[in-house]
Amino acid sequence: MAYTILAQVGSDKPKAVMATVITSYALSSILTGIIFLFLGLLRLGDLVSFFPRSILLGCIGGVGVFLVLTGMEVSAGLDSNMEWNLDTLKGLVYPHTLVLWTVPLLLSIVLMVIRKYLTHPVVMPAFFILIIAIFYIVYALLPNIGLHDLQENGWVFAAPDEGVPFYHFYEYYGMRRTYILHHLLTCAQISMPSTGRQSHRRFQPCLPCHSSA
Numbered sequence: 001m002a003y004t005i006l007a008q009v010g011s012d013k014p015k016a017v018m019a020t021v022i023t024s025y026a027l028s029s030i031l032t033g034i035i036f037l038f039l040g041l042l043r044l045g046d047l048v049s050f051f052p053r054s055i056l057l058g059c060i061g062g063v064g065v066f067l068v069l070t071g072m073e074v075s076a077g078l079d080s081n082m083e084w085n086l087d088t089l090k091g092l093v094y095p096h097t098l099v100l101w102t103v104p105l106l107l108s109i110v111l112m113v114i115r116k117y118l119t120h121p122v123v124m125p126a127f128f129i130l131i132i133a134i135f136y137i138v139y140a141l142l143p144n145i146g147l148h149d150l151q152e153n154g155w156v157f158a159a160p161d162e163g164v165p166f167y168h169f170y171e172y173y174g175m176r177r178t179y180i181l182h183h184l185l186t187c188a189q190i191s192m193p194s195t196g197r198q199s200h201r202r203f204q205p206c207l208p209c210h211s212s213a
Contacts, residue, residue, distance in 0.1 A: 075101040077154035100154050
């Protein structure tokens with residue numbers, strides 16, 4: 001979807017591309033939630049039986065692989081644009097990097113074992129709260145180690161830049177009237193099949209819409 005939007009809007013309008021991509025994903029998530037809500041209210045969950053089992057298993061397996069790889073990247077502090085090759089695997093076994101991703105892995109295994117015997121809904125949030133409390137207790141007991149050291153070594157996420165408001169992320173949506181119209185037109189054009197004569201009609205976004213961005 002992102003590459004399609006980039007091709008339609010143009011690489012010379014990075015803010016328009018960013019706003020359109022984020023809005024498109026947000027709208028698709030909202031629409032998916034609404035569809036599942038109505039399927040549940042109408043008791044039409046059996047419709048999933050019409051999908052081949054191999055497709056469902058492939059989709060679920062793909063999501064699982066994505067979550068595992070993303071978890072490894074975040075835990076080990078790897079670049080999100082890196083490739084999974086021999087050099088990456090070697091980097092994962094470095095002593096410093098090894099500790100960063102094995103500790104979350106062990107905690108996940110511990111949580112799975114606990115959930116096997118304790119099924120109360122409070123167990124999981126209590127586990128995460130306990131882990132955070134233990135982490136900061138150990139941090140307080142360690143001498144000559146500051147929060148900046150933890151950030152530099154990948155144990156804590158880097159702090160945001162000074163002077164940046166907490167709602168800065170939502171500015172990427174570019175929620176202006178012309179932006180919203182642009183998002184809707186682009187999403188509608190992307191969803192339309194490019195067959196016959198329509199394949200020769202390229203979507204031309206309104207240039208003045210983003211001239212001030």
